[in-house]
Amino acid sequence: MTDPATLTPRGRRTRDAILRAAEEVIGARGFNGAAIVDITRAAGIAQGTFYIYFDSKEAVFRTLVEEMGRFTRRSLSEATAGAKDRLEAERLGLRAFLEIAATRPLLYNIVEEARFVAPEAYDAYFTGFARAYSRNLEAAARDGTIRAGDAEIRAWALMGLAVTLGERYGQRNPEADRDRVVSEVFDMLERGLRP
Amino acid sequence: MTDPATLTPRGRRTRDAILRAAEEVIGARGFNGAAIVDITRAAGIAQGTFYIYFDSKEAVFRTLVEEMGRFTRRSLSEATAGAKDRLEAERLGLRAFLEIAATRPLLYNIVEEARFVAPEAYDAYFTGFARAYSRNLEAAARDGTIRAGDAEIRAWALMGLAVTLGERYGQRNPEADRDRVVSEVFDMLERGLRP
Missing domain, CATH: 1.10.10.60 (Homeodomain-like)
Structure with a gap:
């Protein structure tokens, strides 16, 4: 090669x-x-x-997973560059992620299948995201932009939510009203479910 | 057969x-x-x-996915039977789900792989859950136990969060402190991230 x-x-x-x-x-x-x-x-x-x-086919597959990682990181960092605080960045990031799922549905499939085909590439993909995500949440809790809490657990919870919403309202349903999805989810995440 | x-x-x-x-x-x-x-x-x-x-191997695989669906529904309904309201039911449900992921890691893998091997069984599994989940959230919003909001979008968001946390703090890490994970996640879900 x-x-x-x-x-x-x-x-x-x-x-x-x-x-x-x-x-x-x-x-x-x-x-x-x-x-x-x-x-x-x-x-x-x-x-x-x-x-x-x-x-090998495995090698081209791993390269696609790494490419999706770079593409997603770049898209998210572009989308959130102008955010005034962490909550706005979260919102813009989720919006951009749903758009990626809608516009690159096959690459989205490949990352999910990596769990079975190339587990190390899959782990590297999500662990890398979780690490960066945790750092951002930690910094936001420190400067008071969000309430204090365990940044790592929050990062995995928010990633999980994004992955499934990306599948449901992006990849499988490019016609979904993604602005509304993001509004509803952020209403819950910012203010909580408690009445 | x-x-x-x-x-x-x-x-x-x-x-x-x-x-x-x-x-x-x-x-x-x-x-x-x-x-x-x-x-x-x-x-x-x-x-x-x-x-x-x-x-066929496909047939036994589909049967396992259906079995996991029944097992999960039964476990969640047992776990949440004594809950005083929807928020407590959500908390107990997530706790039970993380436990399932920790104790049946292979069955958990099978449901995730169904996405590629038996997509109809995978869809039936998650769509069935989402429907029941939405109904519960809708009823809770109606009786004022949680704030009003789109039940379907919330259901998919909460399922996504549970699936990834189950993988991270159950299936792959049976030693994780799942009580703490549930506390942290519910602090966010009940009260929100806004300071």
Whole structure:
């Protein structure tokens, strides 16, 4: 496998075509239902060419999970850049996450399937998010923007809520009214359920 | 395949041995990593006997998902039977759910893998829960036990949070302090994050 950093522009385009084809084929059929030949056919390249870029179907799969991680982090950090405080950042972050789930449904599938296909990549994905999330919640509790509480437990709870809402009101239902979903959820998260 | 309702006591024991072996083998290796022969070997029966009870590996898998659904519903309704109001029922329900995740980690894996292996069973599982959950939240909002809000969106948000916390503080970490997790999460859910 060639180190991606040493690829020519043409090599980078081919590698990218393989990744997009793999997203489409594996995301739609699942890891076990997708063969390398399906990926190379969708990418319009010879089967042997695949191995110049990736060692195996597992390798291209792991690369997609890592790509989804980078893409999600970048999207969230762009979406929350102008937030005036943590609660607004949470709200904008959830809104952006639901949008990612709606617009990249196959990549969303791949991250969920990683739990079974590439457990280390799955763990790295969520543990990385949880760590960054906890730090943000901790800082917000310190400066009084949110009430004090266990940042790590809150981070996992909020991530879990986002993942399922992303599936329900994004990935499987791109027509859902996501602004309303975010409003309802934030009414609960900011003010609580207690009457 | 024999209708389970017509089985003799001995037949029921054999069917149950197959289900427990399938839970263990599929839960540990994943659906694609587990062969029927692994299941029959673990159950201590001849391979042909399997087909008296189930048509395929998919069939035994779907039965496990349905079983997990019944088991979870029964556990939650037992756990919440004595609750004085909806918020207490939510708290007791989450506590019981984390315990299920800690004590039946393999069955938990199977429900999550159903998303890819038996999507209709997965949908039925979560949609059934969401419907019952929404009804409870709606009734509580009507009688003023919780603040008014969209019951369906809240139900999916709360289920998502429970699924991820179950994975994190139950299935993967049976030693976690689940009482503390539930306290922290309910502090957020009841009173909200706003300072």
